[in-house]
Amino acid sequence: MLTxxxxxxxxxLATGCxxxxxxxxxxxxxxxxxxxxISALRPQYASTYRRHQNPPVLIRxxxxxxxxGPEQAxxxxxxxxxxxxxxxxxxxxxAGATIIDGTGKYVTPGLIDDHxxxxxxxxxxxxxxxxxxxATSPNTAQVWAEHxxxxxxxxxxxxxxxxxxxIQALPGSANLIGGRSATLRLIPARTVQEMKFPxxxxxxxxxxxxxxxxxxxxxxxxxxxxxxxxxxxxFIRAEGYRRRxxxxxxxxxxxxxxxxxxxxxxxxxxRGHILVQNHCYRAxxxxxxxxxxxxxxxxxxxxxxxVEAYKIADxxxxxxxxxxxxxxxxxxxxxxxxxxxxxxxxxxxxxxxxIIHSDDADGIQRLNDGAAQAMYxxxxxxxxxxxxxxxxWITINPAWALGIDSVTGSLEPGKAADVVLWSxxxxxxxxxxxxxxxxxxxxxxxxxxxxxxxxxxNLGVTDPGIGQ
Amino acid sequence: MNRNVLAALSAxxxxxxxxxxxxxxxxxxxxxxxxxxPRIQNATVLIQDGKITAVGTNLTIPxxxxxxxxxxxxxxxxxxxxxxxxxxxxxxxxxxTNEGNHSGDLNPAFNVAExxxxxxxxxxxxxxxxxxxxITRPGGGLIPGQAVLIDLNxxxxxxxxxxxxxxxxxxxxxxSKGAGGGSRAGVLQRLRQVFxxxxxYERRKxxxxxxDMQDLSAPAAExxxxxxxxxxxxxxxxxxxxxSDIASALRLAREFNLKLVILxxxxxxxxxxxxxxxxxxxxxxxxxxxPSFDGPGARSDNAALLAAAEVSVIVVEAETGGPxxxxxxxxxxxxxxxxxxxxxxxxxxxxxxxxGVANRYGSLEPGKVADVVVWSxxxxxxxxxxEHVIIEGKDIPMxxxxxxxxxxYRHLPPSx
Numbered sequence: 001m002l003t004x005x006x007x008x009x010x011x012x013l014a015t016g017c018x019x020x021x022x023x024x025x026x027x028x029x030x031x032x033x034x035x036x037x038i039s040a041l042r043p044q045y046a047s048t049y050r051r052h053q054n055p056p057v058l059i060r061x062x063x064x065x066x067x068x069g070p071e072q073a074x075x076x077x078x079x080x081x082x083x084x085x086x087x088x089x090x091x092x093x094x095a096g097a098t099i100i101d102g103t104g105k106y107v108t109p110g111l112i113d114d115h116x117x118x119x120x121x122x123x124x125x126x127x128x129x130x131x132x133x134x135a136t137s138p139n140t141a142q143v144w145a146e147h148x149x150x151x152x153x154x155x156x157x158x159x160x161x162x163x164x165x166x167i168q169a170l171p172g173s174a175n176l177i178g179g180r181s182a183t184l185r186l187i188p189a190r191t192v193q194e195m196k197f198p199x200x201x202x203x204x205x206x207x208x209x210x211x212x213x214x215x216x217x218x219x220x221x222x223x224x225x226x227x228x229x230x231x232x233x234x235f236i237r238a239e240g241y242r243r244r245x246x247x248x249x250x251x252x253x254x255x256x257x258x259x260x261x262x263x264x265x266x267x268x269x270x271r272g273h274i275l276v277q278n279h280c281y282r283a284x285x286x287x288x289x290x291x292x293x294x295x296x297x298x299x300x301x302x303x304x305x306x307v308e309a310y311k312i313a314d315x316x317x318x319x320x321x322x323x324x325x326x327x328x329x330x331x332x333x334x335x336x337x338x339x340x341x342x343x344x345x346x347x348x349x350x351x352x353x354x355i356i357h358s359d360d361a362d363g364i365q366r367l368n369d370g371a372a373q374a375m376y377x378x379x380x381x382x383x384x385x386x387x388x389x390x391x392x393w394i395t396i397n398p399a400w401a402l403g404i405d406s407v408t409g410s411l412e413p414g415k416a417a418d419v420v421l422w423s424x425x426x427x428x429x430x431x432x433x434x435x436x437x438x439x440x441x442x443x444x445x446x447x448x449x450x451x452x453x454x455x456x457x458n459l460g461v462t463d464p465g466i467g468q
Numbered sequence: 469m470n471r472n473v474l475a476a477l478s479a480x481x482x483x484x485x486x487x488x489x490x491x492x493x494x495x496x497x498x499x500x501x502x503x504x505x506p507r508i509q510n511a512t513v514l515i516q517d518g519k520i521t522a523v524g525t526n527l528t529i530p531x532x533x534x535x536x537x538x539x540x541x542x543x544x545x546x547x548x549x550x551x552x553x554x555x556x557x558x559x560x561x562x563x564x565t566n567e568g569n570h571s572g573d574l575n576p577a578f579n580v581a582e583x584x585x586x587x588x589x590x591x592x593x594x595x596x597x598x599x600x601x602x603i604t605r606p607g608g609g610l611i612p613g614q615a616v617l618i619d620l621n622x623x624x625x626x627x628x629x630x631x632x633x634x635x636x637x638x639x640x641x642x643x644s645k646g647a648g649g650g651s652r653a654g655v656l657q658r659l660r661q662v663f664x665x666x667x668x669y670e671r672r673k674x675x676x677x678x679x680d681m682q683d684l685s686a687p688a689a690e691x692x693x694x695x696x697x698x699x700x701x702x703x704x705x706x707x708x709x710x711x712s713d714i715a716s717a718l719r720l721a722r723e724f725n726l727k728l729v730i731l732x733x734x735x736x737x738x739x740x741x742x743x744x745x746x747x748x749x750x751x752x753x754x755x756x757x758x759p760s761f762d763g764p765g766a767r768s769d770n771a772a773l774l775a776a777a778e779v780s781v782i783v784v785e786a787e788t789g790g791p792x793x794x795x796x797x798x799x800x801x802x803x804x805x806x807x808x809x810x811x812x813x814x815x816x817x818x819x820x821x822x823x824g825v826a827n828r829y830g831s832l833e834p835g836k837v838a839d840v841v842v843w844s845x846x847x848x849x850x851x852x853x854x855e856h857v858i859i860e861g862k863d864i865p866m867x868x869x870x871x872x873x874x875x876x877y878r879h880l881p882p883s884x
Contacts, residue, residue: 123758123759123760124760124761124764125758125760126761154759155758158757210561310877311880311882312880313880328792328793330870331558331589331590332561333560338873339870340870340874341870342874346874346877350880362755362757366755369796373796373850375850376853380844381871381874383878427850428850428851429796429799429800429802429848429850430799430803430849431803432803457759458759461759462764462765
């Protein structure tokens with residue numbers, strides 16, 4: 001589900017472009033002088049992403065995991081102008097194509113991490129880079145992660161070297177409602193606007209459980225029931241705000257309602273334009289949150305850190321809510337005490353859209369390892385998972401959670417050339433990403449130091465062995 | 469801690485192996501990696517009374533022996549986690565379950581043994597992944613205290629503690645700066661003062677008792693506890709990441725004859741030749757590659773670069789995944805250039821040697837404690853897993869709280 005920039009304008013102009021899945025288009029010019037004087041109707045930090053020009057690429061004789069069908073042995077993949085052209089046994093290279101021998105190697109879609117704090121909690125990790133939690137009020141729906149994002153975070157090249165092409169950069173979990181996330185192409189850039197994934201909807205970070213009640217224990221909420229009351233109060237106010245704006249937007253007569261950034265984000269959730277990304281560990285709390293969503297008529301797109309999701313896999317499958325989980329994190333707090341390594345496999349079996357996420361600048365470098373650990377943990381315990389299923393956990397499923405699955409997340413003709421060539425089986429610990437193409441752009445080549453992006457911070461400070 | 473209790477614990481550890489359930493077990497037909505010697509195909513490991521009695525081919529297996537068919541399987545020593553908090557913590561964010569941190573920043577007499585809870589749920593989880601022994605350690609401050617070696621088997625502290633103390637923790641990283649007045653230079657000055665005072669105290673105990681000497685920088689019990697470190701008999705397990713901090717540790721070790729082992733060693737690769745010459749083992753976290761001011765030169769091939777400089781490499785795991793990923797930490801070191809054999813050694817014999825327990829642990833040799841793991845395949849890759857974990861000769865049940873949760877929720881809704 002792709003929406004156009006800026007989101008509020010989408011509502012006004014949606015009739016002209018409903019269902020469009022095209023990449024970013026510039027907001028249409030304001031139609032009258034009233035609109036021109038209203039900030040809500042003007043561009044809102046639009047994406048300036050431009051695809052990098054590259055020659056066509058043909059990778060031959062590799063094993064291809066497409067995330068859209070069966071594993072293909074001895075197959076080739078051709079991509080050109082940022083798009084996948086074809087996948088099959090015998091492809092011919094167009095003139096000027098770079099031809100890569102994939103013998104003994106694997107090709108997968110670029111990996112997508114739907115839970116990252118890169119750029120908002122940047123290395124070297126001093127207070128100066130701590131920009132992920134606006135922990136000043138339980139509801140900060142008004143803040144946008146992209147306004148914290150530092151494109152020079154030296155953790156970014158390491159994630160690229162791990163085969164990651166797209167991330168959702170989220171605010172932290174201190175607050176009930178932490179703010180808007182940003183879906184970004186993981187590319188070298190001077191500004192976050194250059195990285196913003198064209199047409200991707202915003203996410204709204206919400207957090208259940210221990211974190212908000214710990215952070216606000218003195219001023220409230222200090223209990224889980226306080227948490228629930230906090231979400232409900234926020235959305236009740238958003239309902240009125242949405243109504244006032246929608247009424248005004250019908251004919252734009254008279255003064256528009258006062259703009260409120262906090263309520264604007266929440267109203268966009270109610271309209272279905274912003275996807276709720278909900279940090280929530282415990283099974284019973286996830287069900288409470290699905291009831292909350294029912295009360296206000298929205299849908300939770302994904303539960304993140306959903307450690308206990310395996311306990312309610314049947315319910316999550318029925319409700320079509322994705323779950324983002326770790327393969328191995330558990331036990332560091334009470335709400336993670338019941339983590340088990342077979343969680344992803346059990347959920348897969350029940351039909352849940354499972355995602356392996358990182359929440360971590362280390363883990364993001366090894367999303368395929370997380371998928372492998374979770375897959376084999378299931379297989380070894382008699383909960384079978386196929387490789388075709390497990391590759392989806394780190395590609396097309398997170399793409400769905402971010403609302404960009406029509407553009408990326410699987411290797412299919414016409415989709416973005418987000419492609420990784422692995423030295424071997426991506427579900428083996430010994431395998432490394434060799435080549436990483438982001439929208440057709442060769443960003444990382446393990447065997448060529450010229451293709452190892454370094455950030456400004458790296459220069460003169462860190463070792464040149466970055467990505468090694 | 470009362471030193472008499474410590475002494476009692478140390479004395480008890482000598483008995484621990486004989487308290488294990490005596491089983492005679494023959495692990496037959498597997499590919500055996502003794503670590504102390506080359507791989508042996510189709511070999512048998514014979515275990516009696518908690519000890520390994522024979523390793524090799526064509527062994528005579530006594531009547532009544534329990535056989536484990538390891539055909540097509542990999543057999544290794546149990547893994548030794550050299551830097552854990554097993555038994556000392558259960559839920560990181562819950563103080564009620566944490567025993568590893570003593571207030572104050574100079575606690576050489578603080579020994580964690582009696583803080584161990586043998587019932588913590590993460591011990592079965594760790595041993596199901598092939599870890600059979602662990603150094604469990606205190607944290608916080610400049611000298612956090614004494615770490616001990618435990619067997620991951622036993623219902624009582626006395627059954628578990630195998631070497632106490634096993635090491636003196638010292639923190640030379642950024643996190644101990646506060647103990648030095650905010651400067652690394654202060655940290656080193658304070659350490660030297662305490663070390664010198666410990667030696668002065670040892671020389672002039674009579675004067676000390678008569679109060680016929682100047683004030684010392686720490687209470688007598690703390691200074692006394694440092695003496696084995698200053699005699700070079702108790703390893704100084706020093707957290708140091710920045711090249712300059714590792715160099716400081718080496719300088720201290722030279723000045724005071726410390727038996728030094730580095731923990732962390734993010735930039736150890738930069739000073740690998742010095743570490744190799746000084747024969748200082750380094751325990752690395754192979755996943756560490758994020759730049760910080762405590763280790764801007766972090767790189768994933770640290771372990772491989774150290775091994776190339778003939779440094780004895782120990783592999784340890786970060787604890788975010790709970791203490792169950794040690795074998796994968798070794799796998800990551802291999803991914804980044806360490807040889808498979810060196811990686812196996814880095815989680816078995818190398819730490820056993822560094823902490824002076826290689827006479828009992830770390831390899832499959834007659835006379836050693838029978839800590840043996842039978843793996844379905846490669847211990848270090850996701851496709852492999854432990855099928856049998858034998859600790860002190862006991863074939864451990866492959867169950868944990870996690871397997872109980874799995875069985876409860878395998879089919880939904882659960883039947884309570």
